[in-house]
Amino acid sequence: MAAPETNSSRAFRTLELKPRHDELIKPVELIDIVGASSLTLVARRLYNTLIGHAFGKEMGIEGQEWTIPLKELRGSHKSNERIEDSILALMKTVVTVRLKDGRTRRVQLLGGNDMGDPDRPHGTLTYSFDKKLVPLLRESTVFGKLELSVMKAFSTKYALALYEAISRRVRLEHVFSEVFTLEAFRELLGVPEGKLSTYGNLNQYAIKPALLEINAMASFELRILPIKKGRKVVAVRVGWSLKDVDGLKAAFAEVKRPRVGRKDRIKNKVEKVVP
DNA sequence: TAGATTTCCGAGTCTCCGCT
DNA sequence: AGCGGAGACTCGGAAATCTA
Numbered sequence: 001m002a003a004p005e006t007n008s009s010r011a012f013r014t015l016e017l018k019p020r021h022d023e024l025i026k027p028v029e030l031i032d033i034v035g036a037s038s039l040t041l042v043a044r045r046l047y048n049t050l051i052g053h054a055f056g057k058e059m060g061i062e063g064q065e066w067t068i069p070l071k072e073l074r075g076s077h078k079s080n081e082r083i084e085d086s087i088l089a090l091m092k093t094v095v096t097v098r099l100k101d102g103r104t105r106r107v108q109l110l111g112g113n114d115m116g117d118p119d120r121p122h123g124t125l126t127y128s129f130d131k132k133l134v135p136l137l138r139e140s141t142v143f144g145k146l147e148l149s150v151m152k153a154f155s156t157k158y159a160l161a162l163y164e165a166i167s168r169r170v171r172l173e174h175v176f177s178e179v180f181t182l183e184a185f186r187e188l189l190g191v192p193e194g195k196l197s198t199y200g201n202l203n204q205y206a207i208k209p210a211l212l213e214i215n216a217m218a219s220f221e222l223r224i225l226p227i228k229k230g231r232k233v234v235a236v237r238v239g240w241s242l243k244d245v246d247g248l249k250a251a252f253a254e255v256k257r258p259r260v261g262r263k264d265r266i267k268n269k270v271e272k273v274v275p
Numbered sequence: 276t277a278g279a280t281t282t283c284c285g286a287g288t289c290t291c292c293g294c295t
Numbered sequence: 296a297g298c299g300g301a302g303a304c305t306c307g308g309a310a311a312t313c314t315a
Contacts, residue, residue: 042305077307079281123279200296205290 043086044160046073047109050127064134067126070115080115083125087113107132159210161190163218166240170220177239179227185236199226199233207236219243 050073054066073083090110113127165188169175180188182199189206207224214222220240227235 078279081281082305201291203296209289 042082043089046083046086047090049073050110054127054129063128063131065126065128067124069124071123073125084115087115087125105132158189158191158206159213161188162210162222163214166214166220166222166238167218170240170242176241177237179235179237181235182233185238 050066050068053068053072070080070083074080087110091108091113093109094106107130111128111130111133113125115125169178182202186202189210191202191206203226211222211224220242223239225237225239226233227237
């Protein structure tokens with residue numbers, strides 16, 4: 001999938017943009033991860049936290065290490081057991097990135113790391129990113145601005161993947177929709193090879209749930225329309241618009257509510273679902 | 276001994292195949 | 296397209312264990 005070019009007058013570098021409270025900035029090359037579909041939602045959240053922690057304040061250099069208390073990675077569970085699983089999954093995930101000059105780069109999501117320190121055996125995680133990955137972070141000119149509190153609230157990986165991709169495009173001033181072939185859209189959502197092979201299943205289990213969650217909780221509104229060739233759906237048009245003040249208030253309120261029962265709550269609201 | 280951490284478990288929820 | 300259901304997954308909490 002081709003990454004959209006940013007409007008040239010505002011071609012910030014990642015280095016120059018500081019995240020506001022509760023947001024993190026993630027360069028486009030990382031967001032369009034190809035081949036990470038086997039990562040769990042927990043692992044994705046953990047990775048987003050690690051990225052935010054590492055690059056939120058200042059830009060890294062090759063070989064730099066960061067230390068974060070495990071407490072901040074655990075979430076609501078009190079144990080490290082799930083953190084270790086996620087770290088292993090991230091280290092095993094090889095990302096294929098299409099560079100602007102046409103080269104293809106393959107790199108692990110997460111580099112070497114140490115858990116614990118001499119004082120507290122299980123207290124901290126010291127981690128690094130591969131030296132091939134750090135320049136990507138530094139050179140990025142197109143990026144998404146992601147709201148941590150929103151990302152934490154998504155319950156399906158398809159909603160998170162779609163949110164990441166669209167939140168980046170929402171910032172482009174003159175673009176309000178984009179057409180994806182079904183193949184590209186599956187890749188964007190991170191649908192595993194061979195799964196959800198028919199449009200019916202893709203719509204029911206990936207697109208509809210993701211739309212429901214995003215429209216309930218994000219700062220923008222999404223519409224997805226199938227594009228048919230004959231009777232067969234061959235592509236989708238994804239359109240987006242920013243919410244008004246009332247819409248933003250409702251979204252903020254839903255994010256703050258507990259996850260239990262969310263599905264039923266948001267289903268009762270107006271749905272913009274694929275026909 | 277108190278607080279931190281790990282292990283285990285079960286309820287709730289989600290995914291997606293097979294069928295109509 | 297929609298339904299039913301099996302199996303997988305997520306999550307929070309209780310009990311056990313560890314550490315200072």
